[in-house]
Amino acid sequence: MDIGAFLNETAAIDQNVTTIHANIAKIQKLQSNILVATSTNVVENTSHERDNLMNETRQLLIESKDRIRRIESENSRLPRSDPNYDLRTQRHGFLREKLSKILNEYREAENEYIRKQTERTVRQYKIVYPNATQQEIDNYISSPSGQPVFQSALLRTSESHEVLSQVQKRHNDIKRVEETVAELATLFKELYLQVEAQDKTVVEIEQNAVQTTNKLEKATDELDKARESAAAARKKKWICLLIALIILAIIVAIVIYEVLKLKNNNK
Structure with a gap:
C-alpha cells in the first residue's frame, strides 16, 4: 500500500471510530430512556432501536479492529529506513489508542446500564417479596421466571402477567448487554494480543537481520x-x-x- 492509499485508509478508519463514538452516545441515551420508561410499548420500541444501533456499532468495531491490525501487519514488514516508517507507525498508534479508549468507554457504559437495570429488578422483587434473603434475590436475578415464590405472589395480583412479562424482558435485556460487554473485552484483547505477537515477530526479524549482517561482515x-x-x-x-x-x-x-x-x- 503506497503512502497515498495508506493515508486514505487511516482517514476512513478514523471516521469509522468517530461514528462508533457517536453511536455509543446514542445507545446510552436510548438506554436511559428505557430505564425511566413506564410504557411497555415505549420500552419495546426504544429497545428495538437500541438493538439495531448496537448491531451496527458491533460491525463497525470489528471492521475497525481488523483494519487497524492489517495496518500493523503491513508496517511490520517495512524497513526502518523507509521514509514513511515514522508516519505509518504514528498513525497506527493513534488509531489503536483511539479505538481502545472507545472500547473501554463503551464497556463501562454498558456495565453501568446493567447495574441500574439490575437495581430496578431487585426493587421490583422486594416490593412483591420484602423479606427476601440475599440468596433468594441472587437466584431471582439469575432466573426471574423460574422463581416459584415470586410467581405465586404475582398470581395473587391483577397485573401478574404484565409484571412477569416485564421482568422476563428486563432479564433478557441484561443478558443481551452482558454479551456485548464480553465481546467488547474480547475485541480489546484481540487488538493488543495481535500487537504483542507482531512486536515479537518484528524483534525476531530485526535480530535475525543483525545476525545476518554480522555474518556477512565477518565473511567479507x-x-x-x-x-x-x-x-x-x-x-x-x-x-x-x-x-x-x-x-x-x-x-x-x-x-x-x-x-x-x-x-x-x-x-
Missing part, C-alpha cells in the same frame, strides 16, 4: 584476508620464478662462456 573480512593471502602467494610465486630464471640465465651464461673458452684454448 575473511574473504578480503583470503584475497590478500592469495595475492601475496601469487607475488611470492612470481618472485621465486624470476629468481629461478635469473639463476638459470646465469648458469647458461657460465656454461656458454666455458664452452667458448674451451674452444679458444683448443685452437
Whole structure:
C-alpha cells in the first residue's frame, strides 16, 4: 500500500471510530430512556432501536479492529529506513489508542446500564417479596421466571402477567448487554494480543537481520584476508620464478662462456 492509499485508509478508519463514538452516545441515551420508561410499548420500541444501533456499532468495531491490525501487519514488514516508517507507525498508534479508549468507554457504559437495570429488578422483587434473603434475590436475578415464590405472589395480583412479562424482558435485556460487554473485552484483547505477537515477530526479524549482517561482515573480512593471502602467494610465486630464471640465465651464461673458452684454448 503506497503512502497515498495508506493515508486514505487511516482517514476512513478514523471516521469509522468517530461514528462508533457517536453511536455509543446514542445507545446510552436510548438506554436511559428505557430505564425511566413506564410504557411497555415505549420500552419495546426504544429497545428495538437500541438493538439495531448496537448491531451496527458491533460491525463497525470489528471492521475497525481488523483494519487497524492489517495496518500493523503491513508496517511490520517495512524497513526502518523507509521514509514513511515514522508516519505509518504514528498513525497506527493513534488509531489503536483511539479505538481502545472507545472500547473501554463503551464497556463501562454498558456495565453501568446493567447495574441500574439490575437495581430496578431487585426493587421490583422486594416490593412483591420484602423479606427476601440475599440468596433468594441472587437466584431471582439469575432466573426471574423460574422463581416459584415470586410467581405465586404475582398470581395473587391483577397485573401478574404484565409484571412477569416485564421482568422476563428486563432479564433478557441484561443478558443481551452482558454479551456485548464480553465481546467488547474480547475485541480489546484481540487488538493488543495481535500487537504483542507482531512486536515479537518484528524483534525476531530485526535480530535475525543483525545476525545476518554480522555474518556477512565477518565473511567479507575473511574473504578480503583470503584475497590478500592469495595475492601475496601469487607475488611470492612470481618472485621465486624470476629468481629461478635469473639463476638459470646465469648458469647458461657460465656454461656458454666455458664452452667458448674451451674452444679458444683448443685452437
